[in-house]
Amino acid sequence: MLGWLPENISEYAQGVDKLFALIYWITVVAFVLVIGTLIVFLIKYRHRAGHRAEYIEGSTKLEIIWTAVTTVIVFGLAMLSFPEWNNLKSPAENPDYVVQVRGEQFNWYMIYPGPDNELGTEDDLELENELYVPEDKLVQILLTSKDVIHSFFIPNLRQKQDALPNQTIDTLKFQAREPGRYEIPCAELCGFGHSGMLGYLIVQTQEEYDAWVAEQWPE
Amino acid sequence: MTESRPLSNAKLGVLILLGAETMLFVGLIGAFLVFRMGNVTWPPLSIDNIQLPRLVTGINTVLLIISGYIMFLALRAVQQDRIKQLRNFLVFTGTLGLLFLVVQGSEWVQLIGKGLTLQSGVYGGIFYVLIGCHAVHVLGAVIWLAIVIGMAIAGRFSSVNFTGVETCTIYWIYVVALWPILYVLVYLA
Amino acid sequence: MQENENISHEHDDDEQHEHAHDDNDTMEHTHEHDNDEQHDHADHHEESFIRKYIFSLDHKMIGKQFLIYGLIMLFVGGGLALLFRWQLAYPETPELEGGKPAKAAKPLPIIGPSQKYIDDGEVVTGADKMWERIYDSDKEEFLEVNMPSGLIEPHFYNMLFTMHATIMVFFVVVPILVGAFGNFLIPLMIGTRDMAFPVLNMLSFWLAVLAAVIMAAGFFVPGGHASAGWTGYAPLSADPQWTGVGWGLNLWAISLLIQGFSSLVGSINYITTIINMRAPGMTFLRLPLVIWSLFIVAILLLLAFPVLSSALALLIFDRLAGTTFFTSTAEGGGSSLLWQHLFWFFGHPEVYILILPGMGIASELIAVNSRKPIFGYRSMVYAMIAIAFLGWVVWGHHMFQSGMRPGMGAFFMTTTMLIAVPSAIKTFNWLGTMFRGSIRFTTPMLHAIAxxxxxxxxGLSGIYMANTPVDIYIHDTYYIVAHIHYVVFGGSLFAIFGGIIFWFPKMYGRYMNDTLSKIHFWLTFIAFNCTFFPMHILGVGGHMRRISNPMQYEYLQTFEGMNIFITMSAFTLGFVQLILVFNFVWSIYRGKVAEKNPWNVTTLEWEAPTPVPHGNFAQIPTVYRGPYEYSVPGEESDFIPQAQPEHAPASAGD
Structure with missing residues (x-):
């Protein structure tokens, strides 16, 4: 099961895969225990002639035990998840790059602030469906939408965030480790073109990226 | 059947219905609060020149509360077999209910004249939907009351048989009690 | 006619049961309309066809009506699923950088045109002829708009999955679990003659029919049916310009409002009946667990549905009256998250409405077939109450990625995780019930085990989603689809099938054919797992839900084979259900005649004669003990009916 996860290129979300693996093994063990017990019971206590069921109404002790065990496990999991959640869903501190992304039926528009590092000015650059970032740099996405709710999903970064109309969400950030071209599908139903609403994350080495910048904003 | 059955089916049924009604209003009031919190100024600047009629509606509120008390007196009357009083009280209650609706209606006409409509952003929208939803309930209660009045005139009630009055009273008082909450939330706060 | 029968019936009861008498007495007072009461059980006279089968006031007939209604809608909903499954298996493969070679989509079987017709317009099959006619006609035919040449349009695809889920949730699972089992079982199992308000009961069914008709009509209005998902997220659903859907979505909302009324009326009836009309001795802690589950669900329905109604009302205003409750882009506009909050505040209790009665039914089946008392009856009840209560404080877990404040995510994760506790208690108690039992592998038991x-x-797959960091990744993927289908299909629907087979003898006085039932069970079980288990893998691979063409994504192209496998399994699963239908209909007329208590059950419904007459019991039974007195030591019979007086010699098997 774990092998089906797409390659994780995120500096931030390595913890997600670890949690995933932890939950995976907990649930596998729980599943094997419960279903194993079920099968053993089904075979052992099947109806046989002359055999009578035992009148058992319950056992408070057993019930307390399994209630307690379950509670401890789920709370433990919750405790382990809090830091990861806060890490992933808090606004970026001192990001290296800021890019605004706008969802609009049925495209992602990436808006670069340009040399003045300010959005909403003359030198902004708006690209359709292509997000260029340098590797190993902290990138913050200011996510918004023009019409309906979209969801910005980068499987390889384990990141996903809904884009809300007329509202900017600043909690989406990442640091990509591997240069390459990755897909950014929309994950929230947004109309008949939802399937196929697709952008690309292009992770480049710093030199490539600088060259790209120089090309976009010639002095 | 069971040894103890404190509430008759009809009474219990109405009480359960009120649970659902409450949740309907919880949904609408929840929406109202979301809009209220989501806007820094309330009413939003675009409709600042419109004042909701606090005073008239306040008087109307008092009318409605009085009608609730009279409905309660009607129930007391039928329990003590004062059937003629029952009729008078019921009619009085119904009249006050209708009066409430008429005042509300005329206020609405004035507000619409001043330019506050359903389309005036969420402020106008939720005002008409929330207050209108309550008005529909008052209207429903008035119709129910009319049926009860008819039955009272036909002599269907007595001190041993008054479930019809009782269930209607429960519903009426519920609708009355709901109003001050909406008044405070929508008009005053 | 009522008057006479009421008198004769009261007279009957007078002699044998004082309790029953004072029940009727009170009822007479409480009802404004005496004809609410239909207690003509004493003598059987011919009722007109319409009175008996169409506008029946009898809870058993209404229960059966709901059952058949639900089963018909099950086939509608399932059929829609097969259509979009086909699209997912054989979509068009576009040319992608580094992807698979481009490939045309494969038209639907049977109604799709032949390859010859596509290539050179030569009419070969009947379907070709049909398409020729459709293309020649000037009208915009339904198939031409939605499935040109047997290929599903993306817009139609959205309608299909929207309606699949809407129908399955609102028109199949709830009507069958609550409408059918609730109506049929509650009066019988608590020992009363009918529901508290029979007229309202009938109203509830016919409102549900009206809702279904309106919902079906939505397909045929211009612009097509609702296509914003069963969750109908605003602002997509709030403004026709985003989906291009006009009246379809309005009809969707109106239909759900009517269905809400139907549920409201039904739940008032259930709650009143269970509180007020239990047989003498039937205390709350002697109620069978299925009645407990239906009681809790009725309360949930009562309180949850009005919240959806309020949201639907606002939605309709947005669509028809020009308000902007859900559109934040407009000046002075509303909130685009409001819909989600309102919807899921209803929606999460709704999810438990879908599963709790299944738990109740499974509890009955397991206890009866293990010949043992339920392990920890009280904690089973408390666990259900806990689940129902927690259901109100977890709605935010559907919205972890919605832009809700992250701090709230931590709160909702904790409450959601908590639900694992009562769920685990229930599972362990079912195992405990089988422990040292004497398990009979009847077909209902097989379904309960499934x-x-x-x-x-x-339940276990739910833990992944409750865990917020992991949910970031699997949210809105097929992992969710797998999860919901394991709970609602694997859970509720297996319970429904088991329940139908189990109570069929009481409903129709005949058994269902056991061989066919077993074949149906095993094929369903296998096909179900083949269909839905791979969806977990798709989800882990990042396969989004609600996309009509996964081949447009390079990273999803590896899953082409798996999608085809799932589709094949889904078709198998669909066709296997025909066995159930055949068995159901055939057994009503030709099944083996059943005795009064064929499974040796303790609960009251098996005290009533088979088939159950109007009014259910010749005399209202008195209850002496809890519902699960199986294999009591020192007793000759391995079960003691609830209505059997103390110290009476046990007589097995009648």
Missing amino acids: FVSMFVIG
């Missing part, structure tokens, strides 16, 4: 094991998978 219920437990599928519920375990569905």
Whole structure:
């Protein structure tokens, strides 16, 4: 099961895969225990002639035990998840790059602030469906939408965030480790073109990226 | 059947219905609060020149509360077999209910004249939907009351048989009690 | 006619039961309309066809009506699923950088045109002829708009999955679990003659029919049916310009409002009946667990549905009256998250409405077939109450990625995780019930075992989603689809099938054919797992839900084979259900005649004669003990009916 996860290129979300693996093994063990017990019971206590069921109404002790065990496990999991959640869903501190992304039926528009590092000015650059970032740099996405709710999903970064109309969400950030071209599908139903609403994350080495910048904003 | 059955089916049924009604209003009031919190100024600047009629509606509120008390007196009357009083009280209650609706209606006409409509952003929208939803309930209660009045005139009630009055009273008082909450939330706060 | 019968019936009861008498007495007072009461059980006279089968006031007939209604809608909903499954298996493969070679989509079988017709317009099959006619006609035919040449349009695809889910949730699972089993079982199992308000009961059914008709009509209005998902997220649903859907979505909302009324009326009836009309001695802690589950569900329905109604009302205003409650882009506009909050505040209790009665049914089946008392009856009840209560404080877990404040995510994660506790208690108690039992592998028991094991998978997969960091990744993927189907299909639907087979003898006085039932069970079980288990893998691979063409994504192209496998399994699963239908209909007329208590059950419904007459019991039974007195030591019979007086010699098997 774990092998089906797409390659994780995120500096931030390595913890997600670890949690995933932890939950995976907990649930596998729980599943094997419960279903194993079920099968053993089904075979052992099947109806046989002359055999009578035992009148058992319950056992408070057993019930307390399994209630307690379950509670401890789920709370433990919750405790382990809090830091990861806060890490992933808090606004970026001192990001290296800021890019605004706008969802609009049925495209992602990436808006670069340009040399003045300010959005909403003359030198902004708006690209359709292509997000260029340098590797190993902290990138913050200011996510918004023009019409309906979209969801910005980068499987390889384990990141996903809904884009809300007329509202900017600043909690989406990442640091990509591997240069390459990755897909950014929309994950929230947004109309008949939802399937196929697709952008690309292009992770480049710093030199490539600088060259790209120089090309976009010639002095 | 069971040894103890404190509430008759009809009474219990109405009480359960009120649970659902409450949740309907919880949904609408929840929406109202979301809009209220989501806007820094309330009413939003675009409709600042419109004042909701606090005073008239306040008087109307008092009318409605009085009608609730009279409905309660009607129930007391039928329990003590004062059937003629029952009729008078019921009619009085119904009249006050209708009066409430008429005042509300005329206020609405004035507000619409001043330019506050359903389309005036969420402020106008939720005002008409929330207050209108309550008005529909008052209207429903008035119709129910009319049926009860008819039955009272036909002599269907007595001190041993008054479930019809009782269930209607429960519903009426519920609708009355709901109003001050909406008044405070929508008009005053 | 009522007057006479009421008198004769009261007279009957007078002699044998004082309790029953004072029940009727009170009822007479409480009802404004005497004809609410239909207690003509004493003598059987011919009722007109319409009175008996169409506008029946009898809870058993209304229950059966709901059952058949639900089963018909099950086939409608399932059929829609097969259509979009085909699209997912054989979509068009576009040319992608580094992807698979481009390939045309494969038209639907049977109605799709032949390859010859596509290539050179030569009419070969009947379908070709049909398409020729459609293309020649000037009208915009339904098929031409939605499935040109047997290929599903993306817009139609959205309608299909929207309606699949809407129908399955609102028109199949709830009507069958609550409408059918609730109506049929509640009066019988608590020992009363009918529901508290029979007229309202009938109203509830016919409102549900009206809702279904309106919902079906939506397909045929211009612009097509609702296509914003069963969750109808605003602002997509709030403004026709985003989906291009006009009246379809309005009809969707109106239909759900009517269905809400139907549920409201039904739940008032259930709650009143269970509180007020239990047989003498039937205390709350002697209620069978299925009645407990239906009681809790009725309360949930009562309180949850009005919240959806309020949201639907606002939605309709947005669509028709020009308000902007859900559109934040407009000046002075509303909130685009409001819909989600309102919807899921209703929606999460709704999810438990879908599973709790299944748990109740499974509890009955497991206790009866293990010949043992339920392990920890009280904690089973408390666990259900806990689940129902927690259901109100977890709605935010559907919205972890919605832009809700992250701090709230931590709160909702904790409450959601908590639900694992009562769910685990229930699972362990089912195992405890089988422990040292004497398990009879009847077909209902097979379904109950399937219920437990599928519920375990569905429950465990829920932990991934409750865990917020992991949910970031699997949210809105096929992982969710797998999870919901393991709970609602693997859980509720197996319980429904088991329940139908189990109570069929009481409903129709005949058994269902056991061989066919077993074949149906095993094929369903296998096909179900083949269909839905791979969806977990798709989800882990990042396969989004609600996309009509996964081949447009390079990273999803590897899953082409798996999608085809799932589709094949889904078709198998669909066609296997025909066995159930055949068995159901055939057994009503030709099944083996059943005795009064064929499964040796303790609960009251088996005290009533088979087939159950109007009014259910010749005399209202008195209850002496809890519902699960199986294999009591020192007793000759391995079960003691609830209505059997103390110290009476046990007589087995009648």
